[in-house]
Amino acid sequence: MPQHPAIILVSENRADFLRDEFGRYARDYELFTATTAAEAEALARRLVDEQQQVALFVTEARLPDAPVLAALHGLREVVPTARRMVAAHWEDFLEDAEALRPGLVTGKYDAFLLMPRGQRDEEFHTAVCELLSDWGSTVAAPEVTTAEVVAEPGDALAVAVREFFSRMGMPSATHAPDSPAGQAVAAEWRSTTGTEPTYPLVRSIRGGVIAPTSVRDVAAVIYGRPDSIDPEGANTIVDLCIVGAGPAGLAAAVYGASEGLTTVAVEAEAVGGQAGTSSMIRNYLGFPRGVSGMRLAQRARNQAIRFGTRFFTGWEVEGLTPGADGAPHVLHTEGGDLHAKAVVLATGVTYRKLGVEQIEELTGRGVHYGSAMSVAREMEGVDVVVVGGGNSAGQAALHLARFARTVTIVVRREGLESTMSSYLIKEISFHHRISVRPFTEVVDGGGAARLEWLTLCDRRDGSQDTVPAGGLFLLLGAEPHSGWLPDAIARDERGFILTGRDVPTESWSDGVPPDSLATTVPGIFAVGDIRSGSMKRVAAASGEGSSVVPLVHAYLA
CATH class of the missing domain: 3.40.30.10 (Glutaredoxin)
Structure with missing residues (x-):
């Protein structure tokens, strides 16, 4: 019978108290206690040697033999995949918080909480469950598969x-x-x-x-297929069709359906868009411990479904025929046509191809576009290269560092400061497994059955060196997915959709520009990363998705 994953509780004087508090997890996890940092580290090493997984470390804020941040650093080196929580006793919480909270910024641990003061402290255990859920979805093999x-x-x-x-x-x-x-x-x-x-x-x-x-x-x-929407009923023309189900499209789906519009969302790949591939988004409002892109997307999808949105996933919209004289717009897919009074374009962007033929041939065999969450476990003990300087690249590097021996972030610029959020840069700079190579690009690579090596080129002097690599994750710049749109919808020189005051003046009506998120075709709107001038952040995309619904209502009225 396989061993249960371990939870290690570390406290000099309150180990028994913590063990009692964590009793509710004893059915599915094996509980261990330690009274010092050294004892906890030795215990963790023994469990690793015995091939027992460690899911969570919970340590009191004060330990007798080491500062808690140093102790957590040592525990991370022993079990990089385990989640780490500091549970401060209420007598010391305020005093310890000021010194320990900066450790959250640098990724030394995952949660700082007040130790439970009585039974059924569900706020505390909600945090525990979130950490265990995150561990279970990214580290442990699934117990139940669908x-x-x-x-x-x-x-x-x-x-x-x-x-x-x-x-x-x-x-x-x-x-x-x-x-x-x-x-x-x-x-x-x-x-x-x-x-x-x-x-x-x-x-x-x-x-x-x-x-x-x-x-x-x-x-x-x-x-299901788009042509299964009530093909013979009276509601074949929906009020709103949303193309794309990233954060912008999901927000539009939630607000559109909740405000009484018959709403359909069509997504070419998986719900969540690029944001859905992020292992952990830490700067999204309302999630102090962070949330994975997948969980954020699925929660939003379920929210939209609750209000009546119907989703069709895996179908690419290949064409759009704008309606004329009040006729509905028609969206064309291989699975059938959709007729809608209003359309919101939220197709987002795609990663650019690297363009090195030898490497492209190894896609799926060590080479992946995006963060490829499902293959991270396979990177255990190998050297990994992440190409890209945006937030997605930073999040991918931090997640891969839980498994890989080393992670190298390769960027063409002089560093990460101009393209990546400060909190990610700080976490990366403090992570012993991650390094950054500026002014560098990947020019070659290969392997027998899968990726084994890469050649990196310094753009300043042209020098090259070949490094071992078992994984290459490409998160290169953004290209808009807009080539399928009709010419009537104006775009900028890069292919991003023009809206509002950015629309060419000849398309204004009586000298007045379209609404802020409206395109050059009445009844068709654009939100999120596909829109020219948009801020490429999850929260900004969600804001545009919710803001477009009043404009849709005004158009339909």
Whole structure:
């Protein structure tokens, strides 16, 4: 029987008290206590040697043999994947807070809380559950799966499907074709189709086995096709269709549906957009301990569904025919057409390709665009390179550093200061596994079956060096996804959609520009990263998504 993950409680005089408080977790976690930092570190090393996972360290703010920040640093070196909490006794809380809270900024630990003062301190245990949930979704193999993928190791499509499930908050397992679980899925395919399977195979919560040729095939089985919207009823024309379900699109879906608009959202990939790939967003309002992009996106999706929004995931809108003389706008997908009185464009941006052929050929085999949360566990003990200087790159580097031996952030600029938030820079600068290489770009790479090495070039003098690398995560600049739009919708020279006063003056009406988020086509609006001049931040995108709904109401009126 596999061992339960461990929770280690560290306190000189209150270890028994903490153990009693954590008794509610004893069914699913094994509780250990230590009275000193040295004892806790020795215990953690023993558990690691015995291959028992450590999920959480909880330490009192004062330890007899070491400053607590130094103790936490040592514990992180022993178990980089464990979450770390400081529980200060109420007699010392105010005095300790001033000295310890800066450690949160530099990522030395994950939460600073007042030790429980009585039974059912649910505020305290909410924080504990959030940390354990975050650990469970990113470190531990899922106990219960909603999908199974059967594929040969390194199959690029299987990696993409698994990443899709991860971003949708659907725990999945991957099996080799010759494994017992893989053979069972293959047998189900044979009994259903009467043919030999081609891989990958996917069995999902919807039941049945499919042999997808794209992620879209998987999404269609789970979430349906756009042409299934009431094809013969009276409501085939919806009030609002939102194209894209990143933070901007999700906010528009919540506010649109909550204010009485029949609302549909169509997303080409997974709900959450680029933000959905972020391992931990720490500067989003209302989440003091941070929130993963996946959890933020799924909570927003569930909120929108509660108000009546219908989502279609995995379908790319390939064309838009603007309505004329009051006719609805028509959005075209491979799964059918959608008719809407108003449209909100929230398609966001995509990562630019690196453009090195040898490296592109290894996509899915050590090379990944985006943070690729689902493959982070596979980076354990290897050297990883992250290319990009934005917040997404910083968040990816910090998450990968829980597993990888080293993480190198490669940027073409002189540093991170002009493109990354200060809190991320501080965390990165204090992390012993992460280094930054400025004025550098990746020019070559390769390996036998998967990525094994990269060649890095210093842009200042052209010098090159080849370094070992088992993972390359590319989070390069932003390119707007707008090529499918009709010419009637004005864009800037880079392809971002023009709105409001940025619209060419010849498209103004009687010398008055369109509303702030309106495009050159009446009834079509743009929000979030796709909009020219937008601030590329999650909170800003969410604000635009909510702000566009009153404009939609005014247009429909």
